[in-house]
Amino acid sequence: MRTQVCIIGGGPSGLLLSQLLDRAGIDTVVLERRSRDYVLSRIRAGVLESGTVGMLEKAGIATRAHAEGLPHTGTYLAVQNTGFRIDFDALIGKQVLVYGQTEVTRDLYDAREKADGIVVHELDGVELHDLDTDAPHVTYVKDGTTHRIDCDYVAGCDGFHGPSRQAIPKDVLTEYERVYPFGWLGVMADLPPVSHELIYANHPRGFALASMRSPTRSRYYIQAPVDDPLDKWTDDAFWDEFRRRLPHDSAEALITGPTIEKSIAPLRSYVADPMKWGRLFLVGDAAHIVPPTGAKGLNLAVSDVHYLFEALTSHYRDGDDHGIETYSQTALKRVWNAIRFSWWFTTTMHRFPGQEPFDQAIQDSELRNLQTSVNAQTVFSENYVGMPY
Structure with a gap:
């Protein structure tokens, strides 16, 4: 089989890139290890x-998101039960x-x-194979x-454990990582x-986070040891702990009941540099991981898709390879900004092992500054809503 861009990974970033390139008249094949x-x-x-919403609009798949999504014009932060x-x-x-994200993926599949x-x-x-030549190819079973x-090109949208990043020679790749000493228990x-x-x-x-998927479906998290056994966290145990960490008025309003999903996820910050080698481009989790504080994972993958889509369309439409040659540097600027924001938000909001009263006081002071400073809130808002591409 012959195509212009072989995309490894059928998650949202791979499907979005395929959808955008298709609309620009560029052929793609998407390879996904798992079932739909x-x-x-x-x-x-x-x-x-x-x-990200703008990119979904460009891809022609934003109709349901606009109809069913919940616009949020702000967010709540709390420190010691006061928000x-x-x-x-x-x-x-x-x-x-x-x-x-599951609904985004569903819309892209459709x-x-x-x-x-x-x-x-x-x-x-x-x-x-042959990524450092003019004739790369991909094999699978x-x-x-x-x-x-x-x-012509390979886009590695295959996540942290996929084969794409592994194809970059070790003496070329530099990896940066910070592993956090806790996880998120989510229900x-x-x-x-x-x-x-939120x-x-x-x-x-x-830490605790109150989030949602719809007006009738809640998604809640608490900080917990990453190696905690799930059977330790009965529904009652989760609700009791979650309630303790919320602002007092929210704790009183909390409606509890059976959970339909429960898991513990580790937290890390990770960046691979470069994001391009030969005819291979890394996209999304294949190149970077952020802790979920601030919800940057999918959004950062979409910004990679933006830069790569612009680069490939300039190549095929205009014969201009500047975007291809500078993809890694351009994408990494935005990646590191998101890594910095997620690291700051995570370290400000979580309790670390061995944390002393001084450390909690610094966190309290940081949040009080955020509460009272318009400038600090503006910077926070710019980063949370997303810096421009």
């Missing part, structure tokens, strides 16, 4: 930056949209299917048969959210 049902079963974040609101709309005239896009599922043994795709529940906007809570017992 498996991809759509993954629970992920749901806060979309304004730039305050940051008004994005008043400060910078922008907002975010709460719309689940669009690729409607356009007769090629997405190959349930395969193994993906290998990338499906149903016991090895297949080959010849292409999903078909219950009305405790707040119409609540990020700093508390001496640990």
Whole structure:
């Protein structure tokens, strides 16, 4: 098989890139190791930056997001059970949209299917070949048969554990990592959210986040040891701990009940540099991981897609390779800004092992400054809603 761009990974970044390139008349093939049902079963974040919404509009798949998504013009932060609101709309005239990543992926699958896009599922043994030549190709095994795709470029949208980043020589790749000494215990529940906007809570017992997927489905998190056994966290144990960490008025309004999903996720900050080698481009989690504080994971992947889409369309339409040559440097500028913001927000809101009263006092002071300073709130809003591409 021959295509112009072989995309490894059928999550939202790979499907979005495929959809955008298809609309620009550029051929793609998407390779996804898992089944479509498996991809759509993954629970992920749901806060979309304004730039991400713009990219969904450009891809022609924003109709349902606008109809069913929840616009948020601000967010709440709390310290030791007392909260305050940051008004994005008043400060910078922008907002975010709460719309689940799973729903974004579903919309992209529907669009690729409607356009007769090629997405190959349930395969193994993906290998990338001759990336440092003018004729790269990708091989994979499906149903016991090895297949080959010849292409101009390869886009590695295959996540942290995929083969794309591994194809970059070790003496070329520099990796930066910070592993956080805790995890997020998250639950999903078909219950009305405790707040119409997100609540990020700093508390001496640990961080908590009140989020949602819809007016009737809540997504809640608490900081917990990453190696905690899930059976330790019964529903009652979770609700009791979650309530303790919320602002007092929210704790009183909290509606509890059975949860429908429960998991503990580790937190890390990670960056791979460069994001381009030969004819290979890294996109999304293949190149960078952020802690979920601030919901930058999907949004950062979409910004990578933006830069790569612009680079490839300039190449095929105008014969201009400047965007291709500078993709890594351009994307990494925005990546490091998001890494910095997520690191700052995580260290400000969480309780660290061995943390002393001094450390909590510094966090309290940081949040009081954010509560009282218009300048600090403006900077926070710009970063949370998303810096421009």
